[in-house]
Amino acid sequence: MHSSTPPALLQARELSIRFGGHTAVEAVSCDFATGTLTAIVGPNGAGKTTFFNLLSGQLAPTSGRLWFDGRDITRLKAPKRAQLGIGRAFQLTNLFPELTVRENLWLAASARTGAGFAMHRLANSYMAIRERVDHYLARVSLTGRADWLAATLPHGDQRKLEVGMLLALEPRVFMFDEPTAGMSVDEVPVILNLIQAIRDERDKVVLLVEHKMDVVRSLADRIIVLHEGRLLDEGEPEQVIASPLVQQAYLGEVLVPADAGAAPEGDSP
């Protein structure tokens, strides 16, 4: 009856969603344990974004169940899941362009507190939020631009602000959807370092949808591969990427670098 390891923080069980006659995600079951960074990969149209939407609550499954911290959250909508601690960075849609960087972070930081109307509690809460905003401003290297309107930031800084807002929400599950998409080469390491730092804290679940295999290799402890809506394989990145089944699913998309030195089949000495 008693298992030695605690159950994973987030557990998907037989999650499926159909759009009309098309099953975009089919009976996907997997666990996401605290302290791990899982990359969700797969060819175009494999169901990665749809699966992410099922986890964050943007979509409700046709069948299956989702558990968070022992609670069945299958029917909870995205805002409620966010409140429980499932935070997702969207591609810039979470920013308020007419507010400053500091104000954006303030909104995220204050979303976690419920100070009520008692003055002393409000003052304490105000000071705590101010401290957190300063902390997250520094963490995403935006202290010097705290008073800029979000709309006027360069693209890379907007992405940093978005990660900062996610950090300020202090979730237990961090979801990143192609976090470096559209960023210039010199901006990419800043975002990757931030994600790596979250991963290295080892007390969060980090989920990443990512096409770039070098990013996956450098960050992920584990990969899950979706193909035609199904879970094709899961495990350690190098092992999964090298699997013939996964290679075949990508139908010629290059997953293994040219220097991997794979000999043709049947070419044994």
Ligand SMILES: Nc1ncnc2c1ncn2[C@@H]1O[C@H](COP(=O)(O)OP(=O)(O)OP(=O)(O)O)[C@@H](O)[C@H]1O
């Ligand atoms: N709202 C929807 N209505 C109908 N079909 C949809 C809907 N959303 C997704 N699909 C279909 O479900 C399948 C999976 O799409 P999804 O966007 O999740 O794939 P993906 O792996 O994220 O692809 P990509 O890597 O190209 O972003 C696709 O065939 C897509 O056309």
